[in-house]
Amino acid sequence: MSSARPQARQRVLATNEVELLYAKSKTYLHPTSAKKDNIPGFLSLTRGSNGTNLDILLSFTPESQLSSEEKKVYETVDVEDISLDLDAININSKSNINNTKIVASRIVPKPSVSLLSGYSFSAPLSYVYSIQVRKPSLGFWFGSIVINTKDGEKLPIVFFHDDESPSSQSSKRLSNKKFDPFDENGNMYWSGKEFINVLEKFVNVEKSTVTSSVYLINPDSGDLRNFAPITIEDKKNNSGDKKIEPIVLPDIGKLFASAKWKVLETVATISAKTKNQMINLLEENAPLTVKQIMNKPEVQRIGDDFDSARVYLAKWAQQVKEEAEESQRKNMLHDEIYSKINRELGSTEILTNEEISQSSRRKPINKQEWESFFDYSGRLKLTADEVKSRIFHGGLEDDVRKEAWLFLLGVFDWNTSTEDREQFKKSYETAYEELKLKWVTDEDKRATEFWKDQKHRIEKDVNRTDRNLAIFKNPHKKNPNANSEGNSNSRESSPETPDEDELDDESDISNIRNPHLYKLREILLTYNEFNEDLGYVQGMTDLLSPLYVTFQDESLTFWAFVKFMKRMERNFVRDQSGMKIQMNTLNKLLQFMLPNLFKHLEKCESIDLFFFFRMLLVWFKRELDWDHVLRLWEILWTDYYSSQFHLFFALSVLSDNERIIVQNLRKFDEVLKYMNDLSMKLNVDPLLIRSELLFLKFKRMIDIIDRDNSMKTIDAEVYESDVNANTGKNDKIIEISPELRGLLSKEIVIQKEVPRPEGVGGG
Incomplete structure (x- = not known):
């Protein structure tokens, strides 16, 4: 107006x-x-x-x-x-x-x-x-x-x-x-x-x-914690002898949730029964509301594509768990949720109430708050670590990402002014155009079999990238059979055949009609020029798409992608050593932090954690809905606790499902199916809380082990070897692997691809 x-x-x-x-x-x-x-x-x-x-x-x-x-x-x-x-x-x-x-x-x-x-x-x-x-x-x-x-x-x-x-x-x-x-x-x-x-x-x-x-x-x-609901456990009233209980709203779904859990736990112990016997037993004993859930087609389909009754039960247990947690989130105070997760992790004696409280999730940073971080010249008034802490604990609103992501990814330095960043932006545009011209004007290069193969791979994947998003849908094409009154004549194809404007472009992948998909292709072809050793590998479109949707600027998206790929390149090297190292580190982290679950997965022949390969490869891009992917990535980019915090997020997924896995699953294929089917069902904020508490517990455990090892070394030097026999102490030094210690570092792990051998094609 x-x-x-x-x-x-x-x-x-x-x-x-x-x-x-x-x-x-x-x-x-x-x-x-x-x-x-x-x-x-x-x-x-x-x-x-x-x-x-x-x-x-x-x-x-x-x-x-x-x-x-x-x-x-x-x-x-x-x-x-x-x-x-x-x-x-x-x-x-x-x-x-x-x-x-x-x-x-x-x-x-x-x-x-x-x-x-x-x-x-x-x-x-x-x-x-x-x-x-x-x-x-x-x-x-x-x-x-x-x-x-x-x-x-x-x-x-x-x-x-x-x-x-x-x-x-x-x-x-x-x-x-x-x-x-x-x-x-x-x-x-x-x-x-x-x-x-x-x-x-x-x-x-x-x-x-x-x-x-x-x-x-x-x-x-700190201000928000001071004005948050007080959950008092140890403080006394004026008389000095009575605890003040926190105000807790009634848990409306408590009886319903507990009734379902009781039925589940009873049935889960009868592992020898067939699936049909299990279902019959559940139908006989379950409350009416549970029966209504079980009769839903989507619930009934859970067991139809797999013959394991245990997987059926595990899926049902997961649904019950989600309903119970949703009820808790509505009725429990925030600090109670953090304390509950802390108790589940067995950290009550390791982490302080202050540490638990500081792991709280906050509202995303809006435009007004983001601008308050800078002075009139566009320079930060806070430290970069303070801003990263705020982003880590809340994320960003959508209209802030276009600017904030450039800082998080290292395209812009945190210490620059608005004028500096404008100059950098112009330099980036020039550098990108020069790089792009290298392959656009080189006909000999574009005629090689390797370049043609890379182009084909890129176009094939681009045509399948996030086509559900409005920005990547093909422009509407007017029906040529429509008459002047706007009514369409009868079509020659069968009703099952989609109209041309609905086709997936698979028949002619070079004909990219959507202008945004076309820019994705140009960016990836230019990256192929920028990093000739790596080239294009399947999965890179998953990493590029959110960047482009956020910036919608070809040059800025390219350089943001270059910075992102700096840390993600190890996921795509030809010998897959980067992924093997991460999977091995996650395995050791699981053994260190959740030993009971590790032992159970060992019995299930699942300690290779194969089901996490895709999740780690593209940072849960295909396991989360779009908004949650953006939120998770910007939090991971802060490197607030660790540059490998994505492994703690993966660990939190295992921790969150530990009870169900241990009680219901017995075989490799059961675990694999259950974990794969968690896709699009992961709730990011509770998992981030769990991830942070897991990291804090991990760090405290390392500190305790190092302190004890140090004391044992001193004892050994003072009393020599005969002290052990006299005192009965266990003075064995506990070794912490370099992979686990590396998780405490904020330095980005960089692994570059080796030069491409002659004759080797694209990935």
């Missing part, structure tokens, strides 16, 4: 001037209980030149301190923004960097920087810790906000007299016109909530999970 505004005169801000981003009229301070002492004024948000969103000033300015011209500007902005449904608000954090021209009608003198100057106050958003919103209620007619600063000072309470404010009255009429007078919580309109909505356009605002009226401004992890 703001685009409909007439072209306004623009100019550069002077030193003592600011851009008025938002103003609310008829807000009051109530210094005394007497109505006559109320002080009317404007609550405003303003930004100076070279200012980021965190430099925006939150101010209250009494009407008496404004000139008639200034008051007119405030009133105009107030009503104008509301009439445009807040679309006119300028949310671009970089709009006045380097004194970019802004609309002259929104320029006002800078509010007083003093926190208390007369009855005015002003504070930058970076200085605001939280805002408490107190909505209107009976006996307390005017809603208000309480602003708390980071040094603990409370600014004067601001009251909203909506019955006097022209903009508030306009907003009410606008809501009524839309037949939507209520907010998402069923409350009537009042401008205090509107103010919070405006703040969310500039900074990250998160509602406290303890007190719904408190909003945290750009909170860090």
